[in-house]
Amino acid sequence: MNPNDQAPQATSAASLLKTLGLVSALCGIIIVGAYQGTYESAAANRRLALERTIFRIVPAAKTMSEWQATAQGIRPAGGEAGGKVGAGAIKFYAAYAADGSLAGIAVEGAATGYADVVRILYGYSPDCQCINGIGVVAMKETPGIGDKIITDKAFLANFVALDVKLDRELAKLANEVKVVKHGSKTDAWQIDAISGATVTSRAVGKAINDSAQALLPKLLPNIEQLRNKKS
Amino acid sequence: MKDLSQAKNFDEFLEGIWRQNPVFVMVLGMCPALAVTVSAVNALAMGFATTFVLVCSCLLVSLMRKLVPKEVRIATYIVIIATFVTVVDYIIQAVSLELYEALGAFIQLIVVNCIILGRAEAHASKHPPLTAITNALGMGIGFTIGLFALGGVREILGAGKFFGVSLFGANFQPWVVMVLPPGGFFVLGAWLLLFAVIRRRKEVRLSTSGGGHVA
Numbered sequence: 001m002n003p004n005d006q007a008p009q010a011t012s013a014a015s016l017l018k019t020l021g022l023v024s025a026l027c028g029i030i031i032v033g034a035y036q037g038t039y040e041s042a043a044a045n046r047r048l049a050l051e052r053t054i055f056r057i058v059p060a061a062k063t064m065s066e067w068q069a070t071a072q073g074i075r076p077a078g079g080e081a082g083g084k085v086g087a088g089a090i091k092f093y094a095a096y097a098a099d100g101s102l103a104g105i106a107v108e109g110a111a112t113g114y115a116d117v118v119r120i121l122y123g124y125s126p127d128c129q130c131i132n133g134i135g136v137v138a139m140k141e142t143p144g145i146g147d148k149i150i151t152d153k154a155f156l157a158n159f160v161a162l163d164v165k166l167d168r169e170l171a172k173l174a175n176e177v178k179v180v181k182h183g184s185k186t187d188a189w190q191i192d193a194i195s196g197a198t199v200t201s202r203a204v205g206k207a208i209n210d211s212a213q214a215l216l217p218k219l220l221p222n223i224e225q226l227r228n229k230k231s
Numbered sequence: 232m233k234d235l236s237q238a239k240n241f242d243e244f245l246e247g248i249w250r251q252n253p254v255f256v257m258v259l260g261m262c263p264a265l266a267v268t269v270s271a272v273n274a275l276a277m278g279f280a281t282t283f284v285l286v287c288s289c290l291l292v293s294l295m296r297k298l299v300p301k302e303v304r305i306a307t308y309i310v311i312i313a314t315f316v317t318v319v320d321y322i323i324q325a326v327s328l329e330l331y332e333a334l335g336a337f338i339q340l341i342v343v344n345c346i347i348l349g350r351a352e353a354h355a356s357k358h359p360p361l362t363a364i365t366n367a368l369g370m371g372i373g374f375t376i377g378l379f380a381l382g383g384v385r386e387i388l389g390a391g392k393f394f395g396v397s398l399f400g401a402n403f404q405p406w407v408v409m410v411l412p413p414g415g416f417f418v419l420g421a422w423l424l425l426f427a428v429i430r431r432r433k434e435v436r437l438s439t440s441g442g443g444h445v446a
Contacts, residue, residue, distance in 0.1 A: 011300040019299055023307045027314035034318040038325035045328045138332060143269065143390070144407035 050121075054093055057123035057133030058104035061095030067226070068092075069218040074225060090215045094226045095123075102126070102227050107215055108137065109207030114199040116140040118149075120207050122159070124216070126223045130188075131162040131208060139200075146200035155194045155201065163188035164212045171217055179205035240365050247370030253346045254377025254419075255426045260346045263337045264378055265415035271394050273333050274382025278375025280323065280338060284315040285347050285371045286364055289355035293363035296356050308351045309342070316341045346374060377422075384418050385409045 055061050066077040068089040077091065090107075097103040105124040110117050118141065123133035134149075134156070141147050149155060167174040175189040179202045182195035191208075193201035253259045263281070268274045291311050292299075299307050320338050323331045331338070341347065350370055355363040386392055389409030391399045408414050 011302055016300055016303050020303055020306065023295070023299070023310055027310050030314050031317050034321045038321040041325040042321065042328075045325065049328045140335070142407075143410045144405055 050093075053121050053135040053137065054095055054106040054123075057121060057135045058095040058106060059133075060097045060103040062098040062103075064093050064095045064106070066091065066093055069215055069222075071218065074219060074222045090211075090218070092215060092219065104132070105219070105226070107211055109211035111203040111206035111210065113139060113141050113203035114146050115142065118200060118203040118207060120204060122208055122211075124164070124212075126220065126226075128161060129163070129165045129220070131159055131164055131212075134159045134204065134208075141197075141200050146197050148194050148197050149200055149204055152194050152197075154192065158185070158191045161188065162191065162208070164208075164216060166216055166220055170221055173209070173213055173216065177205055177209040177212065240362065243362055243366040244369040246366060247368075247373035248376065249373070251370075252373040252377060253370055254374060254381070255422060257346075258423070259349065260344050260374060261419075262340060263344065264374075264381060265412065265419065267334055267337050268378050268382035268385055268415060268418075269389065269410040270333075270386040270392075271379060271383045272330070274378035275375065276323070276330050277334060277337065278371070278378045280319045280334075281341055281344060281346070281374055282368070282371025283319055284312060284341050284344075285350060285374075286367045287315045287318075288312045288347055289350055289363045289367035290360055292351045292355040293358060293360045296358075299356075304352070304356065308348060308356075312347050312351065313342050346370060380422055381415065381418050384421075385414055388418075389414055 051064060054064055067074055068077045068091055070089045092108075093106040095103045095106055105126065106121050107124055108119065108121050110119045112118070116139070118139040119137040121135045121137050122131050124130075125132050136150050139147065139149075141149070162177065163175065164177060165174045166172065173189075175187065177189055177191065179191045179193050179198075180186075181198075182193050185192035191201065191205045247253065251257055254264050260281070263277050267277045288308070288311050292308055295307070316339065319341070323334065323338060350367055354366050358366070383393065386394075387398065388406045389411075391397060391403040391405050397403075406414075409418065
């Protein structure tokens, strides 16, 4: 077993290379085969998970389409859901009810929480200019503490009609979305933090604020484009 | 020798499940054993993923054992293991995205799971395919049982659930620390203690009944 047990017998470089090449080629074929074989269902899974989250936060929605907002305006994002967006463009999803009317808009936001980045999806209603639902896309927050953001009823009540109105110039939010200490919410644009899970609550607030500040000034002036589009 | 082969195979199979259980006896692969065992489902999924990689890698290593020169064996084994980890990674994404998110980076980390490289190096590279697979399957199942023992207990104590089903009703206050990292150590410690006591009892019994000697 020990290489020194036998008289040293140099293995030729050609034979070493041949073995390594053979193993690499074989492994390469296996990997590519597995990738090809699972790609479709993995992509379908991702699309389904996204749709499920969007349909949960915009309950009236039956179909959805992906859009991009840029400095020039908004346009449908070609290609599949979850694809790449161009630099400076912000991705959002328009959700349509069964009769083709705009049911709501879903936007992704992210901010650093306690353990890792908390990625959320929030529903935006142009009619009330408010956020009327959130869902978590990915988080690694402490079980039983940080993950209350998806179960705590008092916290979720913040997102029945969270005010994100734009100011008169439509350049930024009239009032920044702020997370306040548990029990001290006074205005419609404030989020009442979960007591004991302040860091995660703040991450949700920051994710919404950052994303809304960036997207809504580009989106709201062009909202008619979305309404006219029958999906 | 031929008559004994079946008994010997069974012995190879049992080695990983009981005598050399990777979690409780060899205490190997602790990184996934502590990190993903917050629920029974996660533990089982991780166990199956590892078993799949273990069996496939050991089969390939065993098939190629006469082909691979000693000088490049580690590189070869790692490439083979990494291949099957990638395959498992794709499969889990295709099966359930939720599970994939829950297991996180630990699927990719199967590449450096010491049980697998250990088996490839110490066993599969010296035995014919059937023996290698049998041993690998035993080890994989032993590892899965170990993870399940951790995950099940942690989910019951830390979340009051088993396979996601609530056990104790609404008034149960979950023992949250059990699903946090320290809880992993507590539960692992408790299991190791239990196994140590069982082994000790057995040794004492052997030595008092005469004939046997304590190792």
